[in-house]
Amino acid sequence: MSEKFPRVAIVTGATSGFGQATVRKFISAGFGVVGSGRNQFRLESMEKQSKTHFSAVVGDASDESVLDRLFTTAMNRFGQPADIVVINAGRGLGGSVKSADLTELEEMIQVNVSAALKLMQKAARNMEGRQKNRFPDTASDIVVIGSVVGRHVSEFSAVYGASKSAVHALAEGLRRELSPSGVRVSLVEPGACLTGFQSSAGYSDDMIQTMIDQYTPLLDVTDIANTIYYIVSQPPHVHLCDVVVRPTRMNYP
Secondary structure (H helix, E strand, C coil): CCCCCCCEEEECCCCCHHHHHHHHHHHHCCCEEEEEECCHHHHHHHHHHHHHHEEEEECCCCCHHHHHHHHHHHHHHHCCCCCEEEECCCCCCCCCCCCCCHHHHHHHHHHHHHHHHHHHHHHHHHHHHHHHHHCCCCCEEEEEECCHHHHCCCCCCHHHHHHHHHHHHHHHHHHHHHHHHCEEEEEEEECCECCCHHHHCCCCHHHHHHHHHHHCCCECHHHHHHHHHHHHCCCCCCCCCEEEECCCCCCCC
């Protein structure tokens, strides 16, 4: 492809929620985007809608071969290496330490922590050497989606929050490791935002309604997508490395 794109991005969990909104935001900015997810039909639909700016990789974000394909697809489809990686794929688990369904624990840890770490490592290895030679003329960004409950323990989602605390620690470790090369590692911690996440995580209708009653208006997925775009749009020497985004009325967590 002869077209030159201002940036090329990889986004995991691209078929819904924050990931899909981020893909749309990036495409509207003229970026080339490689998105991954398990929903083949939705990914194919996104490819048809976006035409030349989106390429899909179907598969699980915990599968190393899928992660490898993200980087090769970026280069093969857009003729440029990815200089943005958004690590968004994840799953929830409602309940406290005492009440959480631990039969779901291993899958959550695999997606939220293990898969995120694998992609952080691959992104770092792909970006570090190249960015050393380009900084400060151009930017390279790894954006990790955490959660406000990874920063502030919440009894209604403490087990899920623990997985996000681990992701926060990994993101900060990677930031310190890569900063000399000019690669930016940014952590985005969303607060209350209604997506399909709550129902898949097993949150009760009463819990969701309480959140709506207390914090409305809640965040929209586009609010997080706009935040991510703002982060990666800063000049290469400016690094927004840790951003918490809450609804204005959300006092806890």
